[in-house]
Amino acid sequence: MTTKASKSTDPVSDSESDDSLSQTESWDDVEADEETQEVISLLDDRVFPDVVSMLAHCKEQHSFDFLGIRQRLQLDFHGCVKLVNYIRQHVHEGLPVTEQIAKSDFESDEYLKPVLEDDAVIIGLFDLPDVVPEGVLPSQVQDGDAAPLVNSLLKRNTELQDELARISAQFESYRATVSQTLDQRWGDVDQAEAEAKAAGKTAKGPEKPEDASKYYWESYAGNDIHETMLKDTVRTDGYRDFIYNNKHLFAGKTVLDIGCGTGILSMFAARAGASRVLAVDASDIIDKARENVFHAGLSSTITLIKGKMEEVVLPVDKVDIIVSEWMGYCLLYEAMLPSVLYARDRYLKPDGLLVPGTCNMWVAPVADSEYVMDSVGFWRDVYGFDMKAMQSGIWDDVRVLHWPKTSVCGEPVGIQVLDLYTIKPTDLSFAAKWKSTLTDDIDALDGFLVWFDNFFAPTRENQGVELQSTADEWAKVGKDRVAFTTGPYGKDTHWKQGLLLIKQKEDDSKATALKKGDVLEGDITFAPPADMPRGLVIKTSWKASGEEKARTQSWSMK
Amino acid sequence: MAGEKMDVEQAEQALKSMAHSEQHYFNSYNHHGIHEEMLKDEVRTRSYMNAIVQNKHLFKDKIVLDVGCGTAILSMFAVKAGAKHVIGVDMSTIIFKAKEIVATNGMSDKITLIQGKMEEIELPFPKVDIIISEWMGYFLLYESMLDTVLYARDKYLNKDGLIFPDKATIFVCGIEDGEYKDEKIGFWDNVYGFDYSPLKETALTEPLVDTVEVKAAVTDPASVLTLDLYKCTVADLAFSVPFKLSCRRDDFVHALVAWFDIDFTACHKPIRFSTGPHTKYTHWKQTVFYLKDVLTVQQGEEVECNLEVRPNDKNRRDLDISIKYLLDTQDSTRYAEGRLDYKMC
Numbered sequence: 001m002t003t004k005a006s007k008s009t010d011p012v013s014d015s016e017s018d019d020s021l022s023q024t025e026s027w028d029d030v031e032a033d034e035e036t037q038e039v040i041s042l043l044d045d046r047v048f049p050d051v052v053s054m055l056a057h058c059k060e061q062h063s064f065d066f067l068g069i070r071q072r073l074q075l076d077f078h079g080c081v082k083l084v085n086y087i088r089q090h091v092h093e094g095l096p097v098t099e100q101i102a103k104s105d106f107e108s109d110e111y112l113k114p115v116l117e118d119d120a121v122i123i124g125l126f127d128l129p130d131v132v133p134e135g136v137l138p139s140q141v142q143d144g145d146a147a148p149l150v151n152s153l154l155k156r157n158t159e160l161q162d163e164l165a166r167i168s169a170q171f172e173s174y175r176a177t178v179s180q181t182l183d184q185r186w187g188d189v190d191q192a193e194a195e196a197k198a199a200g201k202t203a204k205g206p207e208k209p210e211d212a213s214k215y216y217w218e219s220y221a222g223n224d225i226h227e228t229m230l231k232d233t234v235r236t237d238g239y240r241d242f243i244y245n246n247k248h249l250f251a252g253k254t255v256l257d258i259g260c261g262t263g264i265l266s267m268f269a270a271r272a273g274a275s276r277v278l279a280v281d282a283s284d285i286i287d288k289a290r291e292n293v294f295h296a297g298l299s300s301t302i303t304l305i306k307g308k309m310e311e312v313v314l315p316v317d318k319v320d321i322i323v324s325e326w327m328g329y330c331l332l333y334e335a336m337l338p339s340v341l342y343a344r345d346r347y348l349k350p351d352g353l354l355v356p357g358t359c360n361m362w363v364a365p366v367a368d369s370e371y372v373m374d375s376v377g378f379w380r381d382v383y384g385f386d387m388k389a390m391q392s393g394i395w396d397d398v399r400v401l402h403w404p405k406t407s408v409c410g411e412p413v414g415i416q417v418l419d420l421y422t423i424k425p426t427d428l429s430f431a432a433k434w435k436s437t438l439t440d441d442i443d444a445l446d447g448f449l450v451w452f453d454n455f456f457a458p459t460r461e462n463q464g465v466e467l468q469s470t471a472d473e474w475a476k477v478g479k480d481r482v483a484f485t486t487g488p489y490g491k492d493t494h495w496k497q498g499l500l501l502i503k504q505k506e507d508d509s510k511a512t513a514l515k516k517g518d519v520l521e522g523d524i525t526f527a528p529p530a531d532m533p534r535g536l537v538i539k540t541s542w543k544a545s546g547e548e549k550a551r552t553q554s555w556s557m558k
Numbered sequence: 559m560a561g562e563k564m565d566v567e568q569a570e571q572a573l574k575s576m577a578h579s580e581q582h583y584f585n586s587y588n589h590h591g592i593h594e595e596m597l598k599d600e601v602r603t604r605s606y607m608n609a610i611v612q613n614k615h616l617f618k619d620k621i622v623l624d625v626g627c628g629t630a631i632l633s634m635f636a637v638k639a640g641a642k643h644v645i646g647v648d649m650s651t652i653i654f655k656a657k658e659i660v661a662t663n664g665m666s667d668k669i670t671l672i673q674g675k676m677e678e679i680e681l682p683f684p685k686v687d688i689i690i691s692e693w694m695g696y697f698l699l700y701e702s703m704l705d706t707v708l709y710a711r712d713k714y715l716n717k718d719g720l721i722f723p724d725k726a727t728i729f730v731c732g733i734e735d736g737e738y739k740d741e742k743i744g745f746w747d748n749v750y751g752f753d754y755s756p757l758k759e760t761a762l763t764e765p766l767v768d769t770v771e772v773k774a775a776v777t778d779p780a781s782v783l784t785l786d787l788y789k790c791t792v793a794d795l796a797f798s799v800p801f802k803l804s805c806r807r808d809d810f811v812h813a814l815v816a817w818f819d820i821d822f823t824a825c826h827k828p829i830r831f832s833t834g835p836h837t838k839y840t841h842w843k844q845t846v847f848y849l850k851d852v853l854t855v856q857q858g859e860e861v862e863c864n865l866e867v868r869p870n871d872k873n874r875r876d877l878d879i880s881i882k883y884l885l886d887t888q889d890s891t892r893y894a895e896g897r898l899d900y901k902m903c
Contacts, residue, residue, distance in 0.1 A: 223757055223764060264752065268750070295754075378594070382629075382631065388662060389656075389659045390594075
């Protein structure tokens with residue numbers, strides 16, 4: 001998960017409403033209503049019980065031979081749909097329709113869009129007799145030597161029937177998808193209205209936390225953020241490899257995907273043989289996921305459910321596997337993990353699998369005077385002006401960036417293992433001790449770098465992830481294991497790393513130089529800030545061996 | 559200092575009560591990163607510096623208004639150029655940092671900084687001699703503050719007052735961009751073996767802010783809109799203009815790219831900077847509009863285009879953009895005609 005996009009790609013503006021608008025526009029005429037089976041005439045207001053009698057009426061009363069035109073133009077199903085809509089549109093606009101229609105008149109794909117709500121004619125097209133292939137008119141059949149012709153006709157007939165069956169199935173599935181999408185949308189609108197009403201009654205007050213959360217979901221409604229995540233090959237390949245390398249674990253299983261986004265992990269699971277996948281996301285992106293799933297032909301396996309994990313009702317009581325990509329910057333920023341833990345306790349079978357199953361977190365001391373000069377020193381002389389006021393926040397915020405491994409100056413230290421099977425939400429605030437030996441001589445310690453590794457194991461037990469387990473070494477043990485790091489020694493990921501920059505003392509000329517082999521030690525805490533449950537505050541105290549007083553500093557992400 | 563703190567709290571409170579999209583706009587400017595990026599954009603900052611500091615004869619003893627002052631860098635340039643007094647206005651809480659910066663540089667008596675919306679605040683002077691502003695957004699007009707500048711001009715600028723900058727021009731050209739188009743748009747055709755075309759449609763409607771290499775240009779640039787800041791009105795910011803792109807070589811056109819030039823014509827020696835692909839990088843980069851079709855063009859041919867831009871009805875800071883194109887050739891296999899609707903948000 002994760003990423004606040006940069007200014008250029010900010011997904012946060014209210015794209016949600018417009019997005020859904022543009023989509024509903026094309027489909028709001030198709031709302032399924034099974035009760036009305038009346039066939040309305042193409043050319044006037046009369047109503048018929050079926051398409052055949054309606055077409056007969058058109059031929060008699062209006063000299064308009066629909067079947068004749070269909071035969072002449074050799075129309076397939078889609079062609080017929082376009083023709084129907086073309087006629088409806090013309091009649092609707094009061095324009096004349098003649099038998100001399102050319103195929104090019106209604107070539108445009110816009111005619112695939114129904115003009116008439118729930119048009120029984122389109123559904124009834126399946127009941128019409130087949131088009132006779134061109135050049136195979138009945139007169140020729142009488143010319144004797146008919147056997148090959150009959151054979152080819154029979155063959156063609158079978159082909160067409162197959163084709164028809166396929167298209168019918170596709171159409172049904174499509175109808176179902178459309179109506180499901182629409183129901184969902186109307187549901188959303190209703191809910192939004194109800195909420196607005198409720199909010200109106202209680203005036204502006206206690207709904208602030210709700211707003212903050214809405215902002216969070218909206219930030220995932222745009223395209224860019226998903227592009228970034230999908231193109232993070234370390235992340236996406238990691239999930240794919242684990243799922244595809246362990247198909248036996250997924251075969252016939254019920255899988256829950258929390259925060260499914262575009263649906264990629266759900267589709268991996270379905271392709272791996274899962275019998276049922278439930279994909280939950282509260283963001284509007286789920287509407288795109290639904291289309292993606294449909295195009296992949298996995299609509300019957302994957303059920304998409306829009307809402308918050310804690311609020312939705314799943315159609316099953318228990319699931320075999322929970323897949324989720326919940327990790328935020330510095331692992332815990334954004335705090336999606338509590339939702340996963342909620343789902344684990346509520347839905348996961350006692351012997352069920354979590355993907356991933358374990359994470360560990362790392363810290364390492366860093367020194368890079370050039371970086372500090374460019375990002376901190378910069379403010380002391382901006383076109384001749386002293387902007388040191390701009391420096392203040394630099395030491396208060398966690399900076400998310402790709403840090404070069406050459407600027408890590410001490411041994412990385414594992415500070416926490418999160419065994420997802422056993423941890424509780426309260427474990428997400430924690431304190432740990434750390435100790436690191438410097439690997440370089442440095443003029444000054446500039447800060448600390450924080451990252452995490454992820455571990456995907458095929459079993460609940462014997463995962464063997466220790467405090468100091470690195471992704472690479474752990475994954476070497478077995479082919480069924482997958483792990484990846486987001487640290488400076490691995491390939492870049494969209495999580496980058498978190499930099500905690502140390503505030504220099506006022507007289508920074510006296511920065512303490514340290515030598516290779518010197519030992520730094522201290523403790524570190526992670527916790528969400530009181531006013532923002534999705535945020536993160538990291539605090540550490542440290543001292544070099546031989547130093548008397550430890551320094552303490554804290555950084556936040558909001 | 560206690561009073562200062564209250565101001566900050568009040569300002570934050572005021573921000574919270576705004577519509578969400580507005581709030582986001584003003585809030586996003588609070589982060590240092592954006593100011594750092596803008597200040598480190600040398601083309602931008604140096605052009606403003608030269609335009610102001612090299613024209614002391616224009617600024618001496620003048621009252622100057624800095625619209626959307628941010629860290630107050632332009633205000634301080636104006637003081638250096640001899641301005642009698644500068645008023646900096648910004649809605650964002652960055653202005654409290656600007657106050658500290660101005661104090662650090664000993665200019666507090668020369669610069670008055672006001673936090674608030676231009677339309678709602680009261681200036682300590684009834685009229686000003688010069689308006690300076692760095693109001694340009696991506697594609698010139700996206701998230702731009704131009705409407706605020708025009709409001710300030712109409713309400714506060716003396717009859718013969720000056721505006722820095724006073725001219726902005728949007729240019730468009732056609733580019734060959736097959737590889738990147740494939741990476742950005744084609745990507746959705748096959749995502750780990752799945753068909754993601756629903757996201758492709760969205761991707762096509764989102765103009766891409768990115769840098770384009772000058773060698774990608776297949777056509778000459780066409781100037782499509784020039785804004786004279788002394789004369790233009792808010793109504794001019796919604797426009798529809800036809801233009802022609804003449805092809806320099808036989809090639810393919812995958813996208814149109816837009817950028818803008820900025821002029822300070824009041825300067826003794828006119829100063830101009832461009833954000834185009836042919837010149838130095840700026841943080842505005844360029845804006846790429848991918849076409850659905852690939853146009854196959856021959857040297858000397860012209861593509862007839864039309865660009866329509868208007869602020870979104872729901873969020874004035876978003877832009878609705880339509881591009882029409884017609885490649886009318888004798889060769890029917892290359893004939894192409896189309897229209898695409900984009901949204902910058």
